[in-house]
Amino acid sequence: MPVRVAVLGFGVVGQAVVRRIVSVPGPLELTHIFNRRIASKRVDWVPAPVVWTESFDEVLAAEPDIVIEVIGGRTPAGDYLRRAIAAGCHVVTANKQLMAYEGPELLAMAARHDVRVGYEASVAGGIPVLCAIREGLSGDDLLEVSGILNGTSNFVLTRMAEAGLPFDDVTREARERGYAEADPSDDVDGHDARAKLCILVRDALGLDVRPADVHTESIRPIRPIDFTYAADLGCVIKQVARAVRHGDGVLAWVRTALVPATSPLAHVTGGQNIVILRGASGNETVLGGFGAGGGPTAVAVVSDALSIAAGSPLTSPGGRALRPAQVVTTARGAFYLRFIVRDRPGVLAGITSVLASHGVNVDAVLQAPGLPKDALPFVVTLEDTEAESVAAALDQIARLDFHVVPPLALPMVG
Amino acid sequence: MPVRVAVLGFGVVGQAVVRRIVSVPGPLELTHIFNRRIASKRVDWVPAPVVWTESFDEVLAAEPDIVIEVIGGRTPAGDYLRRAIAAGCHVVTANKQLMAYEGPELLAMAARHDVRVGYEASVAGGIPVLCAIREGLSGDDLLEVSGILNGTSNFVLTRMAEAGLPFDDVTREARERGYAEADPSDDVDGHDARAKLCILVRDALGLDVRPADVHTESIRPIRPIDFTYAADLGCVIKQVARAVRHGDGVLAWVRTALVPATSPLAHVTGGQNIVILRGASGNETVLGGFGAGGGPTAVAVVSDALSIAAGSPLTSPGGRALRPAQVVTTARGAFYLRFIVRDRPGVLAGITSVLASHGVNVDAVLQAPGLPKDALPFVVTLEDTEAESVAAALDQIARLDFHVVPPLALPMVG
The missing domain is CATH 3.40.50.720 (NAD(P)-binding Rossmann-like Domain)
Structure with a gap:
């Protein structure tokens, strides 16, 4: 029939x-x-x-x-x-x-x-992640979902890292090569990844999270020097979407983050996507592939239609009910703080004394040689710290008079 | 109910x-x-x-x-x-x-x-690969399946690469740490991966391949020096299972292979597994995770039971009929040839003249400095070549009188 x-x-x-x-x-x-x-x-x-x-x-x-x-x-x-x-x-x-x-x-x-x-095609294009959540991993109790869900941002960050070019140049190239839309805001500002994260959180964690609840940061402030400092720390820089059960609620955000070079997230280049699901019993399952484009998206769409034709229920067999959840946007963690300053004696002392006054411990200070003194980029990394303390300290540091651009704080994940 | x-x-x-x-x-x-x-x-x-x-x-x-x-x-x-x-x-x-x-x-x-x-748990433990083939990728026309399907072999090769230790030492350690059975032959000789490959080939490619048809090689001949030479070539060494449509038939083998360090296969360490599915429309989809162990296997088993309980048909929606296929075991490709010889003038000339007589082109010769002359390991890499010519040449080379161990030929994939 x-x-x-x-x-x-x-x-x-x-x-x-x-x-x-x-x-x-x-x-x-x-x-x-x-x-x-x-x-x-x-x-x-x-x-x-x-x-x-x-x-x-x-x-x-x-x-x-x-x-x-x-x-x-x-x-x-x-x-x-x-x-x-x-x-x-x-x-x-x-x-x-x-x-x-x-x-x-x-x-x-x-x-x-x-x-x-x-709606398999609505998340990570051709990657069969909703099918995996619904059927292959239904016997697990999923605790965390994270990933690289936006190919345009990943293309831009990958090219910036490879070519040492600034955001604007690479974004122009991405538009010319068809990897970015005329206005790439939805992609580079994280709204596209945030939408996909909400769908994943509902299906994987059974929690009803809405886009407005998800803390989202743009990749625009990233500069070529950040990739150099990240490499010194054994890391790469990625737009990461992440949601973790947090008591009754869920920690959920889309941020530009430092990822260890050994993480599966680090190996995702160009327009590819990845989703990592962590379960209580099965541990980490990684799904990667092409997150956009006609072919991969068509595979997801036609596969759903075939599943419907075959009588697959297309719902989680456990029939988990969705429940609303409090969304937490910050949590303890390690941080990468990057400053670009007009250099003069006392800059580092000024920053570190504010950090100390908020009880924030510095892990390392990185300053590459030979950089211009009138716009000197350097990095302070923080040990595992309460995000609120970091935010409060940064707020105070940002009011000091030597900044050329506002300080940048990136979480270090994994 | x-x-x-x-x-x-x-x-x-x-x-x-x-x-x-x-x-x-x-x-x-x-x-x-x-x-x-x-x-x-x-x-x-x-x-x-x-x-x-x-x-x-x-x-x-x-x-x-x-x-x-x-x-x-x-x-x-x-x-x-x-x-x-x-x-x-x-x-x-x-x-x-x-x-x-x-x-x-x-x-x-x-x-x-x-x-x-x-039977999701029969392949790659907790990785929901059969579910992905059956549902999420059913709308594609799958052309190739490859992967790392045996955690024990991968643990042994990973440890050999990290620690520079020989096969026997690492296998003993793997047994002691519970990563290998008392007799690890099924794992290290490729029979376990071969069984899983047959199941994948049937479900992904619709071709009925039986274990005895799949060319299978052991990882036992690999020595620590091979990891050094592989690294010089930008590669790592992995036990790879691979099946590709080949006309009406299928090329299928389990071999120890050189894999570029940039391949998803290269990043699979320790006891993990990975499966890469390539489709005509969706291109490559990568699924990784824990291929064995109680927890991941239980997730796959219980997920199947839940799918049955939910009325999922557990068969490919397209209802592809299985058809018998001719299995091809060799194909054109690049090769890594490793020799361990009693060194004397004329060894390299002897080897390269036999290769030339079979029309086989050498790409590079690698010989690390300071190695013992009485058991000198060196490597010849071959450009894209007919596997039959390589086999015939190696057969003749193996009869030369300077070998300490038989010559080793590994395919270079990707």
Whole structure:
């Protein structure tokens, strides 16, 4: 019995999805392709019976078994999905913002209408992480999820480290090579990773965390000198998304962090993604691959549709209920503090005496030779410390008069 | 409605499985624990209603929904599973040898009896790779599967590389630390990895490959000097299992190989495992974690049982039929040839002239300074070459009179 599928959106991802559906043998039968200005979208490699339409009513009237949404953005994609669910269609979506902001409500609505929602493609593209959480690791008690969830930021940081170039130059290159959008703010400021982290936290930890609750920092303040100092410390710099059970709540943030060169996070280069799941029984499981792009995203979308066609429940077998959780944004840890100062006698004494007055212990001071005195970058690393003490000390240090740019504090993880 | 579960085998894995079943909330209800000499196995942390028995007839008579087999070995475990399937029970097994040698027959029998077989734990322990193949990557067309599938061999090679110690010393240490069995032959000679590769090839590539068809080499001939030369080439040495579609057939082998230090394979240390799946659309997906041990194996076993309880079909949604495939054991590639010789003028000329006579091009010759002349280890690397030409040349070179040990040829992958 063929399973009738409509695809909403015929951009890069939509085309890749349609290519897989029409080329892979199996139960999926493509019936509709929906897009604005559909006449300009038509291609000759899609089989003739497929209906090309710009009317969502026409799609719904045909009563497809599965509606695939690869339009992106919360509106109107969310409205289409709600109407599809209300009409009794299963839905598959690659829409991370929609799932991050409205996922629990969509899933509850789907449960009421006895249909399933596949959203593997909304997190880390082609990496089958939600499937691993839902099935392969369902027998574990997951305690932590962390990862590199944004390929653009990772590309930018990787290139900055390799080429020693500043953020603006590398971001321009990333745009030219198609690795970054015209406005890469969502990626480099961490909002994209934050959305994906919320989805992961719900599925892996059973905690309902919303994007606004997640402390998020931009990679923009990172400078080439930071990679040099990080290397001296045996580390690389990555945009890390992390969530750990913390009592009844959860510590969750997206930050630029120092990662030991031996960590699986450190080996993720260019546009790749990684997710690390830590469980009480199975310890660390690492999943890596391509987090974006038409091909990998299409694999996730079509795999969800095939799972629905095969009768997979697409929910965690344990049926864990989602519960709201207090989000903690800071915790004890080691820190990398980078200062760029107009050098003069007393600068280091000024900084270290403020740190000492807050009970913060210095681990090391790094200053590379031959750097300009009028904008001297140097680093102070801190031993395992309460984040609040570090923040209070930095607040006071930032008011001293020798800074060329505001002090930068990066957590050292792992 | 609780799902009634019987566990066969109460060793390290069986105990970890039972601990998870009794501690994780969910639908699984443990009814029986079966083991030889059951009186000596009884522990007080298992709830009272559970029946401890050494009679498999008693287990079957209770009509459990799921029979979990964590005894290991093909006999009598295979007989128990066949009887359970015939009695209409779903089964879950961690038994790689059974699944490698008899998997297709067991799955066919299960299909006839309309029951499901979970065997996630039989490959790479806690890493949810079969789940990823079955669901998360089902929309892709998988072309290649490779990995590090044996933790013992990886521990031995990692320690040899770190400590510069010979195979025998490190293997003794691995035994003492519980990373190797009294007789580690199955692990270090590649038979364990070969069994897992066969299961992966069937599920990922849809090709029926049997263990005897897979070319398998031992890690025993590796010496500390090989790690030094490999490092000079920017590589590490790993026991690699690899299968690639090759026309209608498949290239499949387990070999000790040189892997570039930048490969995901290179970062797998100690007892960890990794699986890399390459698909036509999604490119490379990497899954890593703990390949053995009670906790990770129990996660895989209990996850399978939960999936069965939730009604997951546990089969590839596409329903790909398994087809027999011709196994190719050699292919073109670059090679590392290591010789240990009684040095005298003409040794290198003798070797390189034989290589030239077979049309084999030398890429580099490496000889570290200060090595003993009576047992001089040196290396010749070969450019991309037909494996048959290399084998023929080596055969002839091995008959020359200056060898202290037989020449060693390792493929250079990636």
